[in-house]
Amino acid sequence: MLSDVLGLAPAESEIYGTLISVASATPAELAGSVGRDARQVERILGMLEGRGLATRSLRDTTRFVASPPAAALRALLVQRQNDLRLAELELDSLDEIYRAAAARRGVGDVIDVIHGAETIRERLGQIQLGAQKEIMNLVKAPVFSVGNMTDGAAIARGVRYRVILERAMLDEGAPSFDEIVQARAAGEEVRITETVPLKLFIVDREFAVVPLLGSADAAMAEALIVHASSLLDALIALFESEWGKATQFVTSAGALQNAPAIDDLDAQILSLSLTGLTDKAIAAQLHSSLRTVQRRIRHLMDVAKVQNRMQLGFHAARLGWLEAE
Incomplete structure (x- = not known):
């Protein structure tokens, strides 16, 4: 957890977590507790000392003492928060530059093409991670799965997630009713329709991914990325039209x-x-x-x-x- 949130390496997190559980310890003693080489532990303790997470005992400089977590880790946390705020400002600046460039796109720049099922899956995964407001999804077989039916993390941060499934997919059990129940419990809105005109993935009404139905060869699969344009407006209108006609799906x-x-x-x-x-x-x-x-x-x-x-x-x-x- 410390390594994820505060930027500590896993080894640093392990040694610090062990050190705070004892009054003091030598590198050899810690090495015996964590099953590492004593010289490696001594090097890690030096890194923790540099971060202000460990100090040498005044009575015996060969022994190390953990700094109080509330004080030492809070400083790291504040630094991480400051780094995140700076990153957000940089992101906003980059986004403004991107939008300005998008406004100058010509006809040939409205659509990009991506090739290969694996590349499409990776791009859809990135899109879900970056969504801020809403994801609109028309689903028909075969599915370019990105893991779960829904991105629970996106919903947790306030992203509205709407999906229209083709009824034939229920006949085939993909997704299963249990998967739909889990998606609904996570906050996804699900509707069912007789047929879906095309596969479609719209993010924040800013761009859309349109996987193309073609060769059964995964390496030959293709998808279009449609940027802000009248074509994107038409795809959004298509989704809203299908949403209004589809049957709401309830699980309770x-x-x-x-x-x-x-x-x-x-x-x-x-x-x-x-x-x-x-x-x-x-x-x-x-x-x-x-x-x-x-x-x-x-x-x-x-x-x-x-x-x-x-x-x-x-x-x-x-x-x-x-x-x-």
């Missing part, structure tokens, strides 16, 4: 509005049913039985006081059961 009864006598399983079955999945596919997604799914759908129709599934879907829409909280 708490997300339903004005829907009495419905538990989490009912809500999940209703949500999957309205996406067009068959009862058999719903049962597979929820690790349940076909009979349970059919019985629950009958219960939902009784609650809605309707006679068939078409009426159930109309009733759910009319009463706003699936409207987001």
Whole structure:
């Protein structure tokens, strides 16, 4: 943790953490505790001494004493905070230069091309890390995965994450219902539609990545990066249009509005049913039985006081059961 937050090397963090647990110690004693060479430990202690994290004992200069963590580490923390503030100022300056250059782009500079599935995955990962406001994602198979379905770290720092999945992907179990539940729990907004017109990844409404469907050879895969332009505006409008038409996906009864006598399983079955999945596919997604799914759908129709599934879907829409909280 110290090595991550305060910039200490792992060996420095280990030696300091051991030193603060004893009154004082020689390099040889510490070496025995951590399983390192005594000369290496002595060199590390010298580095800690230079950082103000360790001092030599007044009674015996061969022994080292740890500096109080509250005082010594706070100084390092303040320095790191100052470095981060300077980095943020530098980033803002670079961003202004980039935006000024972007405003002067010609037609040939609006679109960049990246090649290879691995390169595309790496670029998407970088994009997620750099997002500040919103990520908008149209998803269809095959997926250029960047790890998890969603970047929880981006959501944690306030990035809105909206995803539209093609229904066929649910039929194939990629992503699985469990993965969608995890993504929803992390804060992702998920909707399902019959078909997605193209793969699309828009970040902060400033640029978009459009993976192209082409050769099955991963090395031949390509993607377009679209910078600020009327084309990017059109892609944003396309996403918003698809978002408005897609079916909201809920994973708990708490997300339903004005829907009495419905538990989490009912809500999940209703949500999957309205996406067009068959009862058999719903049962597979929820690790349940076909009979349970059919019985629950009958219960939902009784609650809605309707006679068939078409009426159930109309009733759910009319009463706003699936409207987001």
